[in-house]
Amino acid sequence: MKKNIAVLVGGYSSEFDISIQSGNVVYKHLDREFYTPYLVHITDNRWFHIDNSEKKHSIDKNDFSLTINGNKIIFDAAFNTIHGTPGEDGLLQAYFELVDIPQTACDFYQATLTFNKRDCISTLKPYGIPTATNYFLNKGDVINNKAIIDTVGLPCFVKANKAGSSYGVSKVNQEEELLPAIEHAYKEDDEIIIESFLSGTEVSVGVIQHNGKDIVLPITEIVSENDFFDYEAKYEGKSQEITPARLSKKDTEKVENLALKVYKTLKMKGFSRSEYIFHNGEPHFIEMNTTPGLSEASILPQQAIAYGITLKELFSGAIEACMIKKKST
Structure with missing residues:
Protein backbone atom coordinates (compact mmCIF):
# COMPACT_ATOMS: atom_id res chain seq x y z
CA MET A 1 0.00 0.00 0.00
CA LYS A 2 1.24 3.50 -0.85
CA LYS A 3 2.35 5.67 2.05
CA ASN A 4 0.74 9.08 2.58
CA ILE A 5 3.45 11.74 2.80
CA ALA A 6 2.87 15.31 3.94
CA VAL A 7 5.35 17.63 2.19
CA LEU A 8 5.61 20.58 4.55
CA VAL A 9 6.05 24.03 2.99
CA GLY A 10 5.87 27.64 4.11
CA GLY A 11 6.72 28.55 7.67
CA TYR A 12 6.75 31.75 9.66
CA SER A 13 10.01 33.36 8.52
CA SER A 14 11.52 35.39 5.68
CA GLU A 15 12.37 32.08 3.98
CA PHE A 16 8.71 31.29 3.22
CA ASP A 17 9.05 31.56 -0.57
CA ILE A 18 12.27 29.52 -0.64
CA SER A 19 10.49 26.75 1.28
CA ILE A 20 7.69 26.71 -1.30
CA GLN A 21 10.30 26.18 -4.04
CA SER A 22 11.94 23.31 -2.14
CA GLY A 23 8.63 21.65 -1.33
CA ASN A 24 7.41 21.80 -4.92
CA VAL A 25 10.56 19.99 -6.07
CA VAL A 26 10.12 17.26 -3.45
CA TYR A 27 6.45 16.91 -4.40
CA LYS A 28 7.37 16.64 -8.09
CA HIS A 29 10.04 13.98 -7.62
CA LEU A 30 8.48 11.73 -4.96
CA ASP A 31 8.06 8.23 -6.35
CA ARG A 32 4.31 7.81 -7.02
CA GLU A 33 4.76 4.04 -7.10
CA PHE A 34 5.33 4.04 -3.35
CA TYR A 35 4.05 7.41 -2.05
CA THR A 36 1.00 9.62 -2.27
CA PRO A 37 2.26 13.14 -1.51
CA TYR A 38 0.21 16.04 -0.16
CA LEU A 39 1.55 19.58 -0.04
CA VAL A 40 0.78 20.90 3.43
CA HIS A 41 1.10 24.64 3.93
CA ILE A 42 2.24 25.77 7.38
CA THR A 43 1.34 29.43 7.97
CA ASP A 44 0.93 31.69 10.99
CA ASN A 45 -2.83 31.28 11.20
CA ARG A 46 -3.61 27.98 9.49
CA TRP A 47 -2.18 24.61 8.44
CA PHE A 48 -3.87 23.34 5.29
CA HIS A 49 -3.74 21.31 2.09
CA ILE A 50 -5.01 22.68 -1.24
CA ASP A 51 -6.76 20.12 -3.46
CA ASN A 52 -6.93 20.11 -7.28
CA SER A 53 -9.99 22.38 -7.20
CA GLU A 54 -8.02 24.96 -5.17
CA LYS A 55 -10.10 24.24 -2.05
CA LYS A 56 -8.26 24.48 1.25
CA HIS A 57 -8.62 21.65 3.76
CA SER A 58 -7.44 22.32 7.31
CA ILE A 59 -5.05 20.01 9.11
CA ASP A 60 -6.31 18.68 12.43
CA LYS A 61 -3.39 19.56 14.72
CA ASN A 62 -4.56 17.09 17.36
CA ASP A 63 -3.19 14.20 15.31
CA PHE A 64 -1.91 15.89 12.12
CA SER A 65 -4.64 14.36 9.97
CA LEU A 66 -6.51 15.63 6.94
CA THR A 67 -10.16 15.07 6.02
CA ILE A 68 -11.26 15.42 2.38
CA ASN A 69 -14.86 14.66 1.34
CA GLY A 70 -15.44 12.77 4.58
CA ASN A 71 -12.32 10.63 4.19
CA LYS A 72 -9.76 10.96 6.96
CA ILE A 73 -6.15 10.78 5.77
CA ILE A 74 -3.50 9.67 8.25
CA PHE A 75 0.05 10.52 7.25
CA ASP A 76 2.79 7.90 7.42
CA ALA A 77 5.54 10.54 7.44
CA ALA A 78 6.19 14.25 7.00
CA PHE A 79 8.83 15.55 4.60
CA ASN A 80 10.12 18.75 6.16
CA THR A 81 11.10 21.44 3.63
CA ILE A 82 10.47 24.43 5.89
CA HIS A 83 13.49 26.70 6.20
CA GLY A 84 13.59 28.83 9.34
CA THR A 85 10.90 28.64 12.00
CA PRO A 86 9.07 26.36 12.75
CA GLY A 87 10.66 23.70 10.53
CA GLU A 88 14.36 24.26 11.16
CA ASP A 89 14.40 25.44 14.79
CA GLY A 90 12.93 22.32 16.43
CA LEU A 91 9.31 23.37 16.91
CA LEU A 92 7.83 21.06 14.27
CA GLN A 93 10.24 18.28 15.16
CA ALA A 94 8.97 18.36 18.75
CA TYR A 95 5.37 18.47 17.59
CA PHE A 96 5.78 15.44 15.34
CA GLU A 97 7.45 13.51 18.12
CA LEU A 98 4.42 14.22 20.32
CA VAL A 99 1.91 13.07 17.68
CA ASP A 100 4.14 10.08 16.81
CA ILE A 101 4.65 10.80 13.11
CA PRO A 102 8.15 10.36 11.66
CA GLN A 103 9.65 13.36 9.87
CA THR A 104 12.67 13.62 7.62
CA ALA A 105 14.70 16.33 9.38
CA CYS A 106 16.92 15.92 12.43
CA ASP A 107 15.46 15.58 15.93
CA PHE A 108 14.15 18.62 17.81
CA TYR A 109 17.18 19.18 20.06
CA GLN A 110 19.63 19.09 17.14
CA ALA A 111 17.39 21.43 15.15
CA THR A 112 17.19 23.93 18.00
CA LEU A 113 20.94 23.76 18.61
CA THR A 114 22.07 24.13 15.00
CA PHE A 115 19.56 26.90 14.26
CA ASN A 116 21.18 28.92 17.04
CA LYS A 117 24.56 29.77 15.50
CA ARG A 118 26.05 30.87 18.82
CA ASP A 119 25.03 27.75 20.72
CA CYS A 120 26.12 25.45 17.90
CA ILE A 121 29.60 26.98 17.72
CA SER A 122 29.91 26.92 21.52
CA THR A 123 28.98 23.22 21.54
CA LEU A 124 31.47 22.27 18.82
CA LYS A 125 34.50 24.19 20.07
CA PRO A 126 35.33 21.76 22.93
CA TYR A 127 35.49 18.99 20.33
CA GLY A 128 38.30 20.80 18.53
CA ILE A 129 36.21 22.14 15.63
CA PRO A 130 37.93 25.31 14.29
CA THR A 131 35.67 28.37 14.00
CA ALA A 132 35.99 32.12 13.58
CA THR A 133 36.58 34.34 16.62
CA PHE A 197 36.77 37.57 8.78
CA LEU A 198 38.13 34.29 7.49
CA SER A 199 40.03 34.62 4.25
CA GLY A 200 40.14 31.60 1.97
CA THR A 201 38.17 29.18 -0.19
CA GLU A 202 34.56 28.72 0.92
CA VAL A 203 32.96 25.32 0.51
CA SER A 204 29.60 23.75 1.25
CA VAL A 205 29.49 20.13 2.41
CA GLY A 206 26.39 17.97 2.38
CA VAL A 207 26.16 15.03 4.76
CA ILE A 208 23.12 12.76 4.53
CA GLN A 209 21.84 9.42 5.73
CA HIS A 210 21.25 7.14 2.75
CA ASN A 211 20.71 3.40 2.68
CA GLY A 212 21.68 3.15 6.34
CA LYS A 213 24.97 5.03 6.01
CA ASP A 214 26.23 8.53 6.78
CA ILE A 215 27.48 9.83 3.42
CA VAL A 216 29.59 12.93 2.70
CA LEU A 217 28.49 14.19 -0.70
CA PRO A 218 30.84 15.78 -3.26
CA ILE A 219 31.98 19.18 -2.00
CA THR A 220 30.80 22.43 -3.59
CA GLU A 221 33.12 25.43 -3.91
CA ILE A 222 31.39 28.80 -3.54
CA VAL A 223 32.69 31.68 -5.66
CA SER A 224 30.53 34.74 -4.99
CA GLU A 225 30.40 37.75 -7.30
CA ASN A 226 29.45 39.80 -4.24
CA ASP A 227 31.46 40.53 -1.12
CA PHE A 228 30.28 37.25 0.42
CA PHE A 229 27.76 34.42 -0.13
CA ASP A 230 24.70 36.62 0.49
CA TYR A 231 21.06 36.26 -0.58
CA GLU A 232 21.76 37.47 -4.15
CA ALA A 233 24.67 35.06 -4.48
CA LYS A 234 22.57 32.15 -3.17
CA TYR A 235 19.33 32.69 -5.02
CA GLU A 236 19.80 35.25 -7.79
CA GLY A 237 22.73 33.79 -9.70
CA LYS A 238 25.44 36.03 -8.27
CA SER A 239 27.81 33.16 -7.60
CA GLN A 240 29.45 30.12 -9.10
CA GLU A 241 28.81 26.81 -7.34
CA ILE A 242 31.50 24.40 -8.48
CA THR A 243 30.93 20.71 -7.75
CA PRO A 244 33.25 19.00 -7.08
CA ALA A 245 35.27 21.79 -5.48
CA ARG A 246 38.71 22.62 -6.85
CA LEU A 247 40.53 21.29 -3.80
CA SER A 248 43.58 19.11 -3.46
CA LYS A 249 43.02 15.54 -2.37
CA LYS A 250 44.50 16.44 1.04
CA ASP A 251 42.16 19.42 1.55
CA THR A 252 39.19 17.41 0.32
CA GLU A 253 39.87 14.73 2.92
CA LYS A 254 40.35 17.39 5.63
CA VAL A 255 36.96 18.99 5.12
CA GLU A 256 35.19 15.66 4.51
CA ASN A 257 36.51 14.32 7.81
CA LEU A 258 35.62 17.53 9.64
CA ALA A 259 32.08 17.62 8.21
CA LEU A 260 31.49 13.99 9.18
CA LYS A 261 32.89 14.67 12.67
CA VAL A 262 30.50 17.62 13.09
CA TYR A 263 27.54 15.51 11.88
CA LYS A 264 28.34 12.67 14.29
CA THR A 265 29.27 14.95 17.21
CA LEU A 266 25.87 16.65 16.97
CA LYS A 267 24.14 13.23 16.59
CA MET A 268 22.50 14.40 13.40
CA LYS A 269 20.15 12.52 11.09
CA GLY A 270 18.58 13.35 7.75
CA PHE A 271 20.02 15.99 5.46
CA SER A 272 22.57 18.60 6.50
CA ARG A 273 24.62 21.16 4.61
CA SER A 274 27.46 22.89 6.41
CA GLU A 275 29.63 25.80 5.33
CA TYR A 276 33.41 25.91 5.82
CA ILE A 277 36.16 28.39 4.92
CA PHE A 278 39.77 27.29 4.45
CA HIS A 279 41.63 29.83 6.59
CA ASN A 280 45.40 29.50 6.85
CA GLY A 281 45.06 26.11 5.17
CA GLU A 282 42.53 24.64 7.62
CA PRO A 283 38.74 24.33 7.17
CA HIS A 284 36.80 26.40 9.72
CA PHE A 285 33.16 25.62 10.52
CA ILE A 286 30.74 28.49 9.82
CA GLU A 287 27.22 27.07 10.26
CA MET A 288 24.97 24.10 9.59
CA ASN A 289 21.63 24.00 7.76
CA THR A 290 19.39 21.09 8.73
CA THR A 291 16.63 21.73 6.17
CA PRO A 292 18.78 22.86 3.24
CA GLY A 293 17.33 24.13 -0.04
CA LEU A 294 16.03 21.33 -2.28
CA SER A 295 15.23 23.05 -5.56
CA GLU A 296 16.92 21.64 -8.65
CA ALA A 297 19.39 24.55 -8.49
CA SER A 298 20.13 24.14 -4.77
CA ILE A 299 23.50 22.91 -3.60
CA LEU A 300 22.59 19.66 -1.85
CA PRO A 301 20.61 18.24 -4.82
CA GLN A 302 23.53 19.15 -7.10
CA GLN A 303 25.87 17.27 -4.78
CA ALA A 304 23.60 14.22 -4.62
CA ILE A 305 23.40 14.04 -8.41
CA ALA A 306 27.21 14.35 -8.63
CA TYR A 307 27.44 11.43 -6.18
CA GLY A 308 25.11 9.38 -8.39
CA ILE A 309 21.89 9.71 -6.38
CA THR A 310 18.82 10.90 -8.31
CA LEU A 311 16.37 13.30 -6.69
CA LYS A 312 13.78 10.50 -6.57
CA GLU A 313 16.29 8.29 -4.74
CA LEU A 314 17.39 11.14 -2.47
CA PHE A 315 13.88 11.96 -1.32
CA SER A 316 12.77 8.33 -1.05
CA GLY A 317 15.86 7.60 1.04
CA ALA A 318 14.99 10.39 3.47
CA ILE A 319 11.47 9.07 3.96
CA GLU A 320 12.55 5.47 4.45
CA ALA A 321 15.32 6.50 6.90
CA CYS A 322 12.93 8.41 9.16
CA MET A 323 10.41 5.57 9.12
CA ILE A 324 13.06 2.98 9.96
CA LYS A 325 14.16 5.16 12.88
CA LYS A 326 10.59 5.25 14.21
CA LYS A 327 10.29 1.44 14.01
CA SER A 328 13.53 1.04 15.98
CA THR A 329 12.43 3.30 18.86
Whole structure:
Protein backbone atom coordinates (compact mmCIF):
# COMPACT_ATOMS: atom_id res chain seq x y z
CA MET A 1 0.00 0.00 0.00
CA LYS A 2 1.24 3.50 -0.85
CA LYS A 3 2.35 5.67 2.05
CA ASN A 4 0.74 9.08 2.58
CA ILE A 5 3.45 11.74 2.80
CA ALA A 6 2.87 15.31 3.94
CA VAL A 7 5.35 17.63 2.19
CA LEU A 8 5.61 20.58 4.55
CA VAL A 9 6.05 24.03 2.99
CA GLY A 10 5.87 27.64 4.11
CA GLY A 11 6.72 28.55 7.67
CA TYR A 12 6.75 31.75 9.66
CA SER A 13 10.01 33.36 8.52
CA SER A 14 11.52 35.39 5.68
CA GLU A 15 12.37 32.08 3.98
CA PHE A 16 8.71 31.29 3.22
CA ASP A 17 9.05 31.56 -0.57
CA ILE A 18 12.27 29.52 -0.64
CA SER A 19 10.49 26.75 1.28
CA ILE A 20 7.69 26.71 -1.30
CA GLN A 21 10.30 26.18 -4.04
CA SER A 22 11.94 23.31 -2.14
CA GLY A 23 8.63 21.65 -1.33
CA ASN A 24 7.41 21.80 -4.92
CA VAL A 25 10.56 19.99 -6.07
CA VAL A 26 10.12 17.26 -3.45
CA TYR A 27 6.45 16.91 -4.40
CA LYS A 28 7.37 16.64 -8.09
CA HIS A 29 10.04 13.98 -7.62
CA LEU A 30 8.48 11.73 -4.96
CA ASP A 31 8.06 8.23 -6.35
CA ARG A 32 4.31 7.81 -7.02
CA GLU A 33 4.76 4.04 -7.10
CA PHE A 34 5.33 4.04 -3.35
CA TYR A 35 4.05 7.41 -2.05
CA THR A 36 1.00 9.62 -2.27
CA PRO A 37 2.26 13.14 -1.51
CA TYR A 38 0.21 16.04 -0.16
CA LEU A 39 1.55 19.58 -0.04
CA VAL A 40 0.78 20.90 3.43
CA HIS A 41 1.10 24.64 3.93
CA ILE A 42 2.24 25.77 7.38
CA THR A 43 1.34 29.43 7.97
CA ASP A 44 0.93 31.69 10.99
CA ASN A 45 -2.83 31.28 11.20
CA ARG A 46 -3.61 27.98 9.49
CA TRP A 47 -2.18 24.61 8.44
CA PHE A 48 -3.87 23.34 5.29
CA HIS A 49 -3.74 21.31 2.09
CA ILE A 50 -5.01 22.68 -1.24
CA ASP A 51 -6.76 20.12 -3.46
CA ASN A 52 -6.93 20.11 -7.28
CA SER A 53 -9.99 22.38 -7.20
CA GLU A 54 -8.02 24.96 -5.17
CA LYS A 55 -10.10 24.24 -2.05
CA LYS A 56 -8.26 24.48 1.25
CA HIS A 57 -8.62 21.65 3.76
CA SER A 58 -7.44 22.32 7.31
CA ILE A 59 -5.05 20.01 9.11
CA ASP A 60 -6.31 18.68 12.43
CA LYS A 61 -3.39 19.56 14.72
CA ASN A 62 -4.56 17.09 17.36
CA ASP A 63 -3.19 14.20 15.31
CA PHE A 64 -1.91 15.89 12.12
CA SER A 65 -4.64 14.36 9.97
CA LEU A 66 -6.51 15.63 6.94
CA THR A 67 -10.16 15.07 6.02
CA ILE A 68 -11.26 15.42 2.38
CA ASN A 69 -14.86 14.66 1.34
CA GLY A 70 -15.44 12.77 4.58
CA ASN A 71 -12.32 10.63 4.19
CA LYS A 72 -9.76 10.96 6.96
CA ILE A 73 -6.15 10.78 5.77
CA ILE A 74 -3.50 9.67 8.25
CA PHE A 75 0.05 10.52 7.25
CA ASP A 76 2.79 7.90 7.42
CA ALA A 77 5.54 10.54 7.44
CA ALA A 78 6.19 14.25 7.00
CA PHE A 79 8.83 15.55 4.60
CA ASN A 80 10.12 18.75 6.16
CA THR A 81 11.10 21.44 3.63
CA ILE A 82 10.47 24.43 5.89
CA HIS A 83 13.49 26.70 6.20
CA GLY A 84 13.59 28.83 9.34
CA THR A 85 10.90 28.64 12.00
CA PRO A 86 9.07 26.36 12.75
CA GLY A 87 10.66 23.70 10.53
CA GLU A 88 14.36 24.26 11.16
CA ASP A 89 14.40 25.44 14.79
CA GLY A 90 12.93 22.32 16.43
CA LEU A 91 9.31 23.37 16.91
CA LEU A 92 7.83 21.06 14.27
CA GLN A 93 10.24 18.28 15.16
CA ALA A 94 8.97 18.36 18.75
CA TYR A 95 5.37 18.47 17.59
CA PHE A 96 5.78 15.44 15.34
CA GLU A 97 7.45 13.51 18.12
CA LEU A 98 4.42 14.22 20.32
CA VAL A 99 1.91 13.07 17.68
CA ASP A 100 4.14 10.08 16.81
CA ILE A 101 4.65 10.80 13.11
CA PRO A 102 8.15 10.36 11.66
CA GLN A 103 9.65 13.36 9.87
CA THR A 104 12.67 13.62 7.62
CA ALA A 105 14.70 16.33 9.38
CA CYS A 106 16.92 15.92 12.43
CA ASP A 107 15.46 15.58 15.93
CA PHE A 108 14.15 18.62 17.81
CA TYR A 109 17.18 19.18 20.06
CA GLN A 110 19.63 19.09 17.14
CA ALA A 111 17.39 21.43 15.15
CA THR A 112 17.19 23.93 18.00
CA LEU A 113 20.94 23.76 18.61
CA THR A 114 22.07 24.13 15.00
CA PHE A 115 19.56 26.90 14.26
CA ASN A 116 21.18 28.92 17.04
CA LYS A 117 24.56 29.77 15.50
CA ARG A 118 26.05 30.87 18.82
CA ASP A 119 25.03 27.75 20.72
CA CYS A 120 26.12 25.45 17.90
CA ILE A 121 29.60 26.98 17.72
CA SER A 122 29.91 26.92 21.52
CA THR A 123 28.98 23.22 21.54
CA LEU A 124 31.47 22.27 18.82
CA LYS A 125 34.50 24.19 20.07
CA PRO A 126 35.33 21.76 22.93
CA TYR A 127 35.49 18.99 20.33
CA GLY A 128 38.30 20.80 18.53
CA ILE A 129 36.21 22.14 15.63
CA PRO A 130 37.93 25.31 14.29
CA THR A 131 35.67 28.37 14.00
CA ALA A 132 35.99 32.12 13.58
CA THR A 133 36.58 34.34 16.62
CA ASN A 134 33.21 35.68 17.71
CA TYR A 135 31.44 38.27 19.84
CA PHE A 136 27.84 37.95 21.03
CA LEU A 137 25.21 40.67 21.45
CA ASN A 138 21.61 40.61 22.68
CA LYS A 139 19.13 43.37 21.90
CA GLY A 140 19.40 46.01 24.61
CA ASP A 141 23.10 45.33 25.32
CA VAL A 142 25.47 48.28 25.33
CA ILE A 143 27.30 48.37 21.99
CA ASN A 144 31.02 48.90 22.56
CA ASN A 145 32.63 49.38 19.16
CA LYS A 146 36.15 49.21 20.54
CA ALA A 147 35.53 45.97 22.44
CA ILE A 148 33.97 44.38 19.36
CA ILE A 149 36.78 45.41 17.01
CA ASP A 150 39.48 44.49 19.54
CA THR A 151 37.92 41.00 19.72
CA VAL A 152 37.13 40.18 16.09
CA GLY A 153 39.04 42.80 14.09
CA LEU A 154 38.09 44.33 10.75
CA PRO A 155 36.67 43.34 8.38
CA CYS A 156 34.10 41.26 10.25
CA PHE A 157 30.66 39.79 9.74
CA VAL A 158 27.54 40.76 11.68
CA LYS A 159 24.82 38.11 11.60
CA ALA A 160 21.37 37.54 13.00
CA ASN A 161 21.87 34.55 15.29
CA LYS A 162 18.74 32.63 14.30
CA ALA A 163 18.07 33.25 10.61
CA GLY A 164 18.88 31.59 7.31
CA SER A 165 19.47 32.36 3.63
CA SER A 166 21.83 35.18 4.66
CA TYR A 167 19.00 37.35 5.97
CA GLY A 168 20.34 39.85 8.50
CA VAL A 169 24.00 39.41 7.46
CA SER A 170 26.42 42.25 6.69
CA LYS A 171 30.13 42.50 6.04
CA VAL A 172 31.68 45.38 7.98
CA ASN A 173 34.88 46.93 6.62
CA GLN A 174 34.98 50.20 8.60
CA GLU A 175 33.98 51.04 12.16
CA GLU A 176 31.24 53.44 11.02
CA GLU A 177 29.50 50.50 9.28
CA LEU A 178 29.21 48.51 12.50
CA LEU A 179 26.12 50.11 14.07
CA PRO A 180 24.02 50.03 10.84
CA ALA A 181 24.97 46.35 10.42
CA ILE A 182 23.88 45.58 13.98
CA GLU A 183 20.57 47.37 13.45
CA HIS A 184 20.06 45.41 10.21
CA ALA A 185 20.68 42.10 12.00
CA TYR A 186 18.26 43.02 14.81
CA LYS A 187 15.45 43.23 12.22
CA GLU A 188 15.71 39.42 11.90
CA ASP A 189 16.51 38.37 15.48
CA ASP A 190 17.10 39.81 18.96
CA GLU A 191 20.42 37.97 19.18
CA ILE A 192 23.53 38.71 17.11
CA ILE A 193 26.81 36.98 16.42
CA ILE A 194 29.78 39.03 15.17
CA GLU A 195 32.56 36.99 13.59
CA SER A 196 36.13 37.62 12.51
CA PHE A 197 36.77 37.57 8.78
CA LEU A 198 38.13 34.29 7.49
CA SER A 199 40.03 34.62 4.25
CA GLY A 200 40.14 31.60 1.97
CA THR A 201 38.17 29.18 -0.19
CA GLU A 202 34.56 28.72 0.92
CA VAL A 203 32.96 25.32 0.51
CA SER A 204 29.60 23.75 1.25
CA VAL A 205 29.49 20.13 2.41
CA GLY A 206 26.39 17.97 2.38
CA VAL A 207 26.16 15.03 4.76
CA ILE A 208 23.12 12.76 4.53
CA GLN A 209 21.84 9.42 5.73
CA HIS A 210 21.25 7.14 2.75
CA ASN A 211 20.71 3.40 2.68
CA GLY A 212 21.68 3.15 6.34
CA LYS A 213 24.97 5.03 6.01
CA ASP A 214 26.23 8.53 6.78
CA ILE A 215 27.48 9.83 3.42
CA VAL A 216 29.59 12.93 2.70
CA LEU A 217 28.49 14.19 -0.70
CA PRO A 218 30.84 15.78 -3.26
CA ILE A 219 31.98 19.18 -2.00
CA THR A 220 30.80 22.43 -3.59
CA GLU A 221 33.12 25.43 -3.91
CA ILE A 222 31.39 28.80 -3.54
CA VAL A 223 32.69 31.68 -5.66
CA SER A 224 30.53 34.74 -4.99
CA GLU A 225 30.40 37.75 -7.30
CA ASN A 226 29.45 39.80 -4.24
CA ASP A 227 31.46 40.53 -1.12
CA PHE A 228 30.28 37.25 0.42
CA PHE A 229 27.76 34.42 -0.13
CA ASP A 230 24.70 36.62 0.49
CA TYR A 231 21.06 36.26 -0.58
CA GLU A 232 21.76 37.47 -4.15
CA ALA A 233 24.67 35.06 -4.48
CA LYS A 234 22.57 32.15 -3.17
CA TYR A 235 19.33 32.69 -5.02
CA GLU A 236 19.80 35.25 -7.79
CA GLY A 237 22.73 33.79 -9.70
CA LYS A 238 25.44 36.03 -8.27
CA SER A 239 27.81 33.16 -7.60
CA GLN A 240 29.45 30.12 -9.10
CA GLU A 241 28.81 26.81 -7.34
CA ILE A 242 31.50 24.40 -8.48
CA THR A 243 30.93 20.71 -7.75
CA PRO A 244 33.25 19.00 -7.08
CA ALA A 245 35.27 21.79 -5.48
CA ARG A 246 38.71 22.62 -6.85
CA LEU A 247 40.53 21.29 -3.80
CA SER A 248 43.58 19.11 -3.46
CA LYS A 249 43.02 15.54 -2.37
CA LYS A 250 44.50 16.44 1.04
CA ASP A 251 42.16 19.42 1.55
CA THR A 252 39.19 17.41 0.32
CA GLU A 253 39.87 14.73 2.92
CA LYS A 254 40.35 17.39 5.63
CA VAL A 255 36.96 18.99 5.12
CA GLU A 256 35.19 15.66 4.51
CA ASN A 257 36.51 14.32 7.81
CA LEU A 258 35.62 17.53 9.64
CA ALA A 259 32.08 17.62 8.21
CA LEU A 260 31.49 13.99 9.18
CA LYS A 261 32.89 14.67 12.67
CA VAL A 262 30.50 17.62 13.09
CA TYR A 263 27.54 15.51 11.88
CA LYS A 264 28.34 12.67 14.29
CA THR A 265 29.27 14.95 17.21
CA LEU A 266 25.87 16.65 16.97
CA LYS A 267 24.14 13.23 16.59
CA MET A 268 22.50 14.40 13.40
CA LYS A 269 20.15 12.52 11.09
CA GLY A 270 18.58 13.35 7.75
CA PHE A 271 20.02 15.99 5.46
CA SER A 272 22.57 18.60 6.50
CA ARG A 273 24.62 21.16 4.61
CA SER A 274 27.46 22.89 6.41
CA GLU A 275 29.63 25.80 5.33
CA TYR A 276 33.41 25.91 5.82
CA ILE A 277 36.16 28.39 4.92
CA PHE A 278 39.77 27.29 4.45
CA HIS A 279 41.63 29.83 6.59
CA ASN A 280 45.40 29.50 6.85
CA GLY A 281 45.06 26.11 5.17
CA GLU A 282 42.53 24.64 7.62
CA PRO A 283 38.74 24.33 7.17
CA HIS A 284 36.80 26.40 9.72
CA PHE A 285 33.16 25.62 10.52
CA ILE A 286 30.74 28.49 9.82
CA GLU A 287 27.22 27.07 10.26
CA MET A 288 24.97 24.10 9.59
CA ASN A 289 21.63 24.00 7.76
CA THR A 290 19.39 21.09 8.73
CA THR A 291 16.63 21.73 6.17
CA PRO A 292 18.78 22.86 3.24
CA GLY A 293 17.33 24.13 -0.04
CA LEU A 294 16.03 21.33 -2.28
CA SER A 295 15.23 23.05 -5.56
CA GLU A 296 16.92 21.64 -8.65
CA ALA A 297 19.39 24.55 -8.49
CA SER A 298 20.13 24.14 -4.77
CA ILE A 299 23.50 22.91 -3.60
CA LEU A 300 22.59 19.66 -1.85
CA PRO A 301 20.61 18.24 -4.82
CA GLN A 302 23.53 19.15 -7.10
CA GLN A 303 25.87 17.27 -4.78
CA ALA A 304 23.60 14.22 -4.62
CA ILE A 305 23.40 14.04 -8.41
CA ALA A 306 27.21 14.35 -8.63
CA TYR A 307 27.44 11.43 -6.18
CA GLY A 308 25.11 9.38 -8.39
CA ILE A 309 21.89 9.71 -6.38
CA THR A 310 18.82 10.90 -8.31
CA LEU A 311 16.37 13.30 -6.69
CA LYS A 312 13.78 10.50 -6.57
CA GLU A 313 16.29 8.29 -4.74
CA LEU A 314 17.39 11.14 -2.47
CA PHE A 315 13.88 11.96 -1.32
CA SER A 316 12.77 8.33 -1.05
CA GLY A 317 15.86 7.60 1.04
CA ALA A 318 14.99 10.39 3.47
CA ILE A 319 11.47 9.07 3.96
CA GLU A 320 12.55 5.47 4.45
CA ALA A 321 15.32 6.50 6.90
CA CYS A 322 12.93 8.41 9.16
CA MET A 323 10.41 5.57 9.12
CA ILE A 324 13.06 2.98 9.96
CA LYS A 325 14.16 5.16 12.88
CA LYS A 326 10.59 5.25 14.21
CA LYS A 327 10.29 1.44 14.01
CA SER A 328 13.53 1.04 15.98
CA THR A 329 12.43 3.30 18.86
